[in-house]
Amino acid sequence: MAEPSARRKQSDQLALLDTELENLPPELRWREWMGRVEAVIFAASEPVTRSVLARVVGASCNIDLLIDDIRDELRGRPYELVAVAGGWQHRTKKAFADVVRTALGGAQQGSQGQKDLSQAEALVLMCIAYFQPITRGELSSFFGKEVSRDLIGTLRSQDFIASGPRSPQPGAPYTYVTTKTFLSQFGFDTLRDLPDFEALEDAGLLSKAKLLAGDIPAGLSGASDGDDEEPMDVSLDDER
Template structure:
């Protein structure tokens, strides 16, 4: 444990709860860096969600490079069965893919961000792919894209899995809701931001993805009807796309 700074000792003697000493100026540089590394790793380890840069900035010195701290922590984790991953706008400890079978053997399922995504059917993944690339997009636009109606039930499955949410109202008659992906989507697919999605045009040029391939998927006919996407929908989550891009 690092020795307490004089400021922290004085605050403790006065009976006040000591403030966190972020700068650690009483420590030599190497010990100071090591303490910052430990704080960052402990905070990320304790969190259930990815920890953002802003949160980590509260526990280290104002001139400390968080990126360099993360690099040094990741270097120490080489050879370990888990890593520190940049995902969904923050950092999170995740087990390495090579150990997915062992985890599945122990618990009957993987434990991590891809669990919800793994429960989706091919049809649901195809619709989720279209939403990810063309968001914000309405259900009617999805139905037009696939040439068959995308049911509210299918949209409900994606919402229930936390993969999508209501976006802004579309500038169309009836002002239907659009749909956008969520931070849970980024976490499930190991993306830091939406900018990490593979370039759609590059995938098309490489013959790996195309509208025709999406349309060839087995999308079931809609079970509920037509227009009025907005009926009964929840309010849009303002700024959700911007959050995923930042």
């Protein structure tokens, strides 16, 4: 079968790769490891995990220190190495965001299959992020308005959310959780990096009281059935 064959090929390639580089003096060995790690991250379209990077360096290599040295070398460059979604990825520095947007605009956005979220979609996504796993019924109760299946479908089509465990509530409705795509898109390494809810309230960016009172924009409601519908076929692999 093709898949086992591909695994064997990768295993053979790893076996042939000299990761320890014992024939090199320590400084040159470190430089080679840095080059390998940066090359792998640069070539990947998704954040690269520690376990993947460990395949191309020696057992004694401290990957965190290696990443720090790569970051130091990139200080004067318009891009940087950031920790997102449990791995590392090259990203353009925020100072150049307007330049990239002006030059590439919709072409860059379309290439990633992403579109801007409406205010209602962003609010629902925020609530899922903070209170996951959460059902559509719980979201509707939270906002005081029906959260439509269409809105949930939009977030799923962007791979920002996926189905979580069944709720212990009567009828065992599906819950929703955020994905690695959500972490990557918004620049979070883990959910622990989400801004503190109270800090957002103190900054005037969010009001839990207003949310509970249903003081939210139109766009949440729509024709919908019960909460126990089968989830759409959207999945997120443990490692991309």
